[in-house]
Amino acid sequence: MATRRYRCYYTPRDALGHLNPSDTGAAPFVQFKAANGSSAREIAAAVTGCPVIDAVRIED
Known part of the structure; x- marks a missing residue:
């Protein structure tokens, strides 16, 4: 199966598990x-434990 490179942006969580979006955007x-x-x-989502905002394919 062919694989491609992806960059996945996510919303991090704070120490208590609450969503903590970046102040800078x-x-x-x-x-x-x-x-x-x-x-x-x-x-x-499995790696970060956070909600994923977007997945962008990166051209090699």
Whole structure:
């Protein structure tokens, strides 16, 4: 199965588990390879434990 590189932006949580969006508007992200955008979102949510805002495919 072909994989592509994705950058997934997410909303971080504070120490108590509440959503803590950035004051600057810049969202943190994780980057990795996945089969498609849906898989990328699922992986990002599992890795970060946070809601994923967007998954963007990165062209190699």
